[in-house]
Amino acid sequence: MSGVQVVPQELPINRDLLNPQFEGYKLSLEEIKIKEIKMPGPGVLEVKLADDQFSYQQIRAFSQINSLVSDPWNKGAVYWITTDLQIMGFNEGVDSITGASILAQIPKRLGDPAQVKEFHVGLSFPDASHAIVADGAGRLLQAHTPHRSTMPQEPWTVEPIDYSGSESAIMVATTTWKQADSDVFEVILLTIEETVAVNRDSSSSHKEFQTVLEWLTIKRGKENSWIVDRTRVLNGKTVPNYVAIEAGGKALLLSGESPFEFVSDTAKAVDVSNEAMDVESVPEVSEAVQPVYTWKQTAEHITAQFEAPSGLTAQQLHFSLTTTTIQLVHDSGKVLLEGSLFGLVDTDQSSFTVDNNKVQVVLRKSMPERWMEVVLNDARGREVFSDEELAAVAERFAGITSDKWVTQQDVNMTNPEQLEECDYLPEDTACWIRLDGESHRTTHKIDISGHQFLFSATLDPHELPAICLRHDVDGILLRPTESNNSAEPAATHVGTFSALGYVMASKRDKKFASCAPNMSFAALCDGDRNVYVYRNDAPIDSVLLNRKTAKVVKTIAKQYVLSLEKVGRIVGFAVSDASVFVLKPDALLVATL
Template structure:
């Protein structure tokens, strides 16, 4: 499983801010009128649109790019597939109609799912997969000039096992990759419709949505290579694997060496065959009785002693369990896994338990509070520790050194009432046994920290000076800063849908600030910019030597105070980065308002200042910004194409 751990050596706590380094608008920006104009109007007023769908439509990139030759694709308002070629010397675009998608006629009397934006993904320089947004996928063969050749039409037929109320649904294309010489995979996403949802939406009812959480399906459609010839009727897509989550993926990528797909969204994407997390039910000991009139519920019986005690250091957890000294070593069965503990002790029926700890506790695959190292964890059994009772000691090596555990086990699992009352298992939270000297050290540290806050001294203890840095002085807005970026999870799926226990589900949610600029993927490994305090930390996926290597994220660079400056860019439609060179925040703009791109350049960890630039791109005569992509031109330079409603804007020499 991958983890995001910042490297303190690459952080810059002394960073002051960004200084404006202006660019000549006339020199770096060129505007080109569109003969075929795109449109972002596709939502039917008869259908209910969820928040996730609205957010996905706002961040939808209407511009598709081939990372191999820089060819651009978009759709105009007449459902035509438009190709944009860029002269890499003069940077002059040329437009050409590749294919005209059939227009779907929808009857107002028939309930139908909400349509999607048309979308496209390049498989290679000559193959393009296009979704019309109504439920059909078109495979097009491209040439250097002239219209595209239709190679096949497909539709997504959903089997009954997936619990959808619709046989076919509109979908969006996210990615198309060649996973082996004979197979290509196309990643699609579609809203999951349950029984009666479409009819409720068409009637304007939101009752269905208030009772059920909206979900989205991720489909991996398989295509043989070379593609078969076109048929007269649409063919059903060959679904290789499926996942389901609570949102449309914000970013997808494929690691060819590890043969893994990376899905980044606001939730993890699970297989529908995966068992749900067990719900918690209180045991009999946790239920407090309700006293009746004249009834005394207080019991004179002394409280039952806990079945174990535990303590911890920075790298280990020690659990001490009292057992009758007559317990034999062969009666103790203990197994460690990275996330769970199994302990089975055969009780001695001849031992009296009234004066001792009672029946030994039983832990059957109990989930631990955090991960451990099974290979270095161990247990010992000391029969003569305390007269009639010995001590069974579990030594657990923490997987994440420095992480302080709140308790030994995670949330208690569901148990039957008979099992809960036999004393063989204990699900209560048992507090850690702390050494008095450790309690004193914690209290002293808290007193020093509160005194430093009161006196305005350096609370970090790193010699960074007094007060707040000038970057944040009189400008800190905790509520605004907390909402910057998107909370996402990273899910890994094998190319052929294999279940990968250690990599299928990603880490705990992270705050995503930026994804790679479309078109730069072959030049750079997959990367993410993640919020870390006020900074944006760039994590790149480590290069793998073979499919068996686990995905590992490495902190490669830091955009200091990026989270702080992006907090004020609430109108940004796209936020992308180009490795450690720059982060670009694109505003949409409108007919009455300019749309700017804010460029924040990378700097070394020792620099107190970094450079920024502002360029007007969308809005006004160009119209709202709809899509962005990077194209590599001569001398390995990168230009940025910005698709607006009325113009194509080219940015040169900005990186």
């Protein structure tokens, strides 16, 4: 591993896509037509948590299940699973008159129906002519789905995949690519596993739950059957908000509040030392180990000092410095300093000297900011403070500190019920990372701490799904860039929904959220009857003049509130460029905007 660390990138905000003059959404009184699509046969398959599924991870994973699956390759097409394990579909462009149709039958689960547990059945479309099904019984199926954009659709041809896994596995991502003119499918399954951990301070143990991602590579076998050719397993602590597979199965992209790491790979061994590559890990330093160097700082300078052997000269050291990196190496190959600097420096006013058996490096800061370390992720240095600095810090905190221990009577607990939902932020470790599928290493990381996850959406089926995060009050859409070069940006800012972050924070009962593939509007719904649509640039028929700026206003931001008369829980939600689809246990509702 050689201790290589990935430098976290900042959110790639494109200021040209932000609207600081946004004044809010105008409630539209336009009547939105809502059509109820008849559902032949039984209702929608609903799966509830079992009695033994009580952990936070299991509840969170279950809450993310959307029973209505949109087809990114055919805009306006949606699919769902019935209680009889039938796959039903509806295309608003061709099925408006005939209604929904039955496309395939998933093989029944084995055993006594009264005793067989029901788990979520997953459906995903890796390309325009195939589908992958996780049947909720630990099996995977591949379906050939020709002419999904036409009506009536041809019946799907369902083939089993030679795989047996966890019944409770949830399919979270799929993709496909060609190898010698043969289809190869990449599938990610998520499961929550219970483990036993031993307490550090005693011999007792306790139960823990961990999130497991199983990355399957599926190919045609020798007998022309579908087999799992490769299996990679990753472990993490929490359920990720976003999972995607890069084209060609090259890498895995994850967003969440804890890191994931490879633990096994059937194609090659996983180097356990790769944990050092994890962008969230920092090398531990024993208190008994003396630091290699000490350093101090002022508003203008950073000064690092090394103890040097007698007879060392400046000619024996090789010094290289840029505005962002430093390298100080001895002729023997011993590294004194090497890597990315914490901040920017002025190279013309920075230098190093060798005097009295000490090597001193002086760096001139480009900006008067406080540094937390000299070289990123280098724990060999120790910052030292002068007596004057320590006295100044003590004086600054004199009014809020004490030399007496806090007693139980002095504790004033904060009531979390007094906090608004918008006050809750992700954990400090929240990040968006790219994990290379061959090296098992993290190549990119974007720090998204403090930016709430809003939703993810597929804007273009040929591109990776975009993720929408809260930035200030807005919702910004970021799309990953497919690159193995850690120096290149990990994502691109492609769109903005003004004030959407603020709006969604106020919707405490929000269940699903998404946006149109053309980014013309965002939509969200609660768990029962209300749908909210936010369009940034809705055209207007009349001519309006802004009195403040004297400019002609051609578009305004509109909010649509749809109240569904159909009773029942909302179990699925999808959005196309022109419609919003809401799935209830016995009906599909289509609102055309």
